[in-house]
Amino acid sequence: MDFYTAGKDYIICTLCPKACKIKTDGTGDCGIRMNKNNKLFLPYNGIPSALNIDPIEKKPLYHFQPGANIFSIGFYGCNFHCPFCQNHGISQKPFPSGTDSYLPPEELITLVKNRNLSLLAFTYSEPLVHFEYLLEAAELAQLADIKTVLVTNGYINKVPAGELLPYIDALNIDLKTFNDDFYRTEIGGSLGPVLDFIELSTAYSHVEVTTLIIPGKNDSISEIEEISSFIAAIDRSIPLHLSAYYPTYRYTIPSTPESTITGSLSAARKYLDYVYPGNTVSMDSNTYCPNCSSLLVKRTGYRTSIQGIENGKCLKCGMKIGIVV
Ligand code: SF4
Structure with a gap:
């Protein structure tokens, strides 16, 4: 199924809730999905920004094949514009042009198998804006007995999500805040679709959730409790990772103090069975x-x-x- 509709001199992308109206030769907000001759064109389709082998804990996934190594592929672009993005070099424009490094999904699967691995992650930038490639690669992975992992902001419409999720074995989904206003004013999204995606994903796959705790932005105990009780209403055994922020990209707010993470962990553990600190070296994980x-x-x-x-x-x-x- 194609996730766009065509008008007279524009297309409307229906992949994510932004519903970008894209004029001829323009791109949508993610910078990835383009209008060429009133058809969807994907100039960055299958062009990796990074290929690595990582510990699965780095995604982070703590309750899915602990200790395993996972082949990880990243692309370019994102439908969010977080001013604190740790991967802004590949998630935000400008992207490199004129690259001819297309990696066919079949070759990606061969790369994973040649390294004797059985896990494949779509990660680093926002994989969902490369929906078509993901779907093809994840279907092939399933046929090859390779488990797939999606590390995502969860900002996708329900219909494409329902098409992809049967081929995804585990997800780590960012829940950046429980404040819709923060999503809208600083991130460029909205809260509701992310919550819907988390709930939908749990019907198909193993799910863990990550929240980056940013001082003064989303670190109040009441917000941590809202996040935790939302997750607990689905399943209190869903792992929640509360990660420390550090200044990067456009944010100069000082790093999250360890005491804030400690307080957040205590608040979340009233609701959830498994809550972990992230981006901290000395804390018990x-x-x-x-x-x-x-x-x-x-x-x-x-x-x-x-x-x-x-x-x-x-x-x-x-x-x-x-x-x-
Ligand atoms: S996927 Fe990209 S082009 Fe499509 S609606 Fe979302 S931001 Fe716009």
Whole structure:
């Protein structure tokens, strides 16, 4: 299915809630989807900005194949414009021009297999604006027994989301704030569609959520509680990563103090079973049993060892632990 409609001298992209009206030779807000002769044209289709092998914990995913390495591909562009983007060099314009490095989805799958890996992540910038490539590559991955991971801002309409999600095994979704005004004024999006996408994704795939805690912007305890209770209403065992911000791109606000992360973790843990600090070196990011507090997964940096789980249950108390190994 094509996610656009054509008018007399424009197209309307229907992939994400922005519904950009794109005039001839123009691009939508993401800079990726273009109108050529009143048809959708994708000049950056399949052009990687980065290819790496990462620990899966770096996505971050803590409850999906802990300790595994994952082949990771990034592209260009994003339908958000966060002034604190840690990947603004590839997510925001200008993008490199005249590149001829198209990587066919079949070759991407071969690259993953040649490295003896069985995990593939679409990550770094916003993968969803490359919907067509993602769908093709994820379908091929499924046929090749490769599990797929999507690291995303979750800003996509429900129909394309429903087409893609059956081919995605796990997601980390950014929930940047619970404040619609912050989404609209500083990020260039809105809250409702992201919440809808989180809920929809849990019907198909393993989901973890990340919130970057920015001092003075989204670090109030009441906002952390709103985020946590929204997630808990879906499933209190969904992992939430509360990551420390550091100044980058257009933001010069000082880094998030450790005490703010500590307070946020405590607030979120009233609602959720698994809440983790991110972008902090010294804080405890182990997994403990929500029932008996036994150590289940030990993490030191990106080194991970499963210590207290057998057959999907806590070794000590027998509680079912939803970690996909
Ligand atoms: S995907 Fe890009 S072009 Fe399409 S509506 Fe969203 S921002 Fe606009």
